Amino acid sequence: MAAPDLLDPKTATHNSKPRLSFSAQPVLLKSPDDFEPRVTVMRWKTVLSVFLLVVLYLIVGATVFKELEQPHETSQKLAILVEKLEFLEQHPCVNSSDLENLVKQVVSALRAGVNPSGYSSNQSSLWDLSNSFFFAGTVITTIGFGNISPHTEGGRIFCIIYALLGIPLFGFLLAGVGDQLGTIFGKAIAKVEGMIDKWNVSQTKIRVISTVLFILFGCLLFVTLPAIIFKHIEGWSALESIYFVVITLTTIGFGDFVAGEGERRQHEENSGSELEYLDYYKPLVWFWILIGLAYFAAVLSMIGDWFRVISKKTKEEVGEFRAHAAEWTANVSAEFKETRRRLSVDIYDRFQRAASIKRKLSAEINLSPPVNQQMTPGKRARSVNLGDEREVYPYTFVRNGSLFLNGLIPDYADHLDITKTQTK
């Protein structure tokens, strides 16, 4: 008979549900002294060592950049200085071609990364150690401001190799810092949750509150506070400070605003002079970038999660719709199959009965005793009944040819019903 599964509408839709499968990865051994519940969080010692490694890497990179770039820069500075002196010594009446030449020189000097304006001849180099450190930092964090960039061939080749090794290294560090940040935050949240628990607030509300707290607190600590500090020290407007913070922490890094490279704005009196920065300003900025990047990574991944949840929900709804459609079609086909089954059973029964009657009749015609002996009392009664009509029915059997059809002759069917009740 037909498999019972197909007739059951429930099992038909069950095939479209996700299969459960075991993860195919080998069982990984945990280190014995890892008592933290999460295997994927790095220990703080590891993080510290990776941090020191990154700092060392940056210092090495800074030294190499300085060695490669500073000579080139010095020669460029000399060239532009000579240009300027020549220009000033010339007749004060300037014509446009001279002006164009000067401007071209200025532009090419800019491309070399040199600032041709400014009175003092011993300007700080763009490639001294702290600036090179900052540049190396912008390379491995992939921010890439671009206000400083290597111009020698050796510098560029080294930059490529440096980035190839440094970016994954920084990625490790960022993962570790993010883990530590999350641990600290998690402990704080657990404490807060312990306090809120007394108020019997639902779990989802707690989670929502903690998410909001995380965003607000992080924004305050890593965005607002640095923005205020930058506004005060660099002299930017509030919008520009926030703009700088966001562009830096998403690693876009345009370079139009760079902390530590600023000049006083032109509305001030001594335009063109560089700001006096404290010595530890730039390393502090870099440290802020590190932690801020970890925070931003968390925020952006949360936003990405929301996108993902939304897309999954739409997919689910589409999936639900499909499931409903599948269930409906499964129901309809199941009913159809059921009807067919009943029909076929019915036909099969009638066929069987017709066959048995044919056997009996043929047995009586041939007068074969073994067949009579096999007959049940009911059958014998029937054969006695049919014996009268013997001369009529054989004709119908033979004429139609198909025994199967004979069972469906209406008047014969009535007799069958009577006999059916008798045999049953």
Added chain:
Amino acid sequence: MSTTFRSCFVPTGFILGYIAYLLLGALVFSAIERPVEETLKSDLSSLKAEFLNLSCVNATALETFLEKVLQANKYGVSVLENATLPTNWDLASALFFANTMVTTVGYGHSTPLSDEGKAFSIVYALIGVPFTMLVLTACVQRLMHPLTYGPISICQRRAGLQPRTASVVHFIVLLFLVVLGFFVVPALVFSTIEETWSFLDSFYFCFISLCTIGLGDFVPAEKPGQRLRALYKISVMVYLFVGLMVMFLVLRTFHKLADVHGWTAFFQLPSYEEEDEDREPIIEQEPDDESPEAEKASVKPLDPSSQVSYNSINR
């Protein structure tokens, strides 16, 4: 059959949404920035005229002039006379700018000048960067099947190699093809089109762009009088996006390789997880249930190889 259709439909939908988002950003930037740029240009030309009118030029005036030139050049506005440098904010350039912003490359050759532009950039970046990462992740996950899982299983079946050696062989071949196709060949093309770039410069540009560092010392299609500038910019944009996708693919393949060899376990890093929609892991890789969602989001294993671009949404 329906699952493959669905798995093709979702990344296509994402890509269309991504293109629409870029177009929106480009239009907005173009509308906001162009007037400001025009103003700056006219200011500079009037300053130049003033300078020429002076009979005697002194040092301070020169310094002021140079200062202005510096400022202008920083924003990509050139003051040279015969430079017919087109605007930085026509549709193709604005699209290019939006793309560099959203993929976090950020060249900086043209930046928003107005306050509204800056404010819009903030919002645009905060939404666009995770969205782009999501799109790239979805695409890379689909691409992993034909490009990584497929060849590795073929290697295992046909050549009869162990999983470890098969993955190593596949990774080396993939790396070679990627370097050839996405670094060497484009570098040749760029060095031919951009006359001032040598092969090393073009290679350097390709590398800096595809790692999303984006220093901005080399930017294609910035030469004055460039033919077919819009088409050039858009093709560079497509190259950057596809190249970024391929870099992600290489990183994920490497992560899988490291996982197969047990390096991720050695460094206690999050292991590679296959994102297959038809399978649900029986054992959830989550910490204790009491941890709030925010903590889960911040603690969620920041995939080291993908931390470069906030790929930690990849779960």
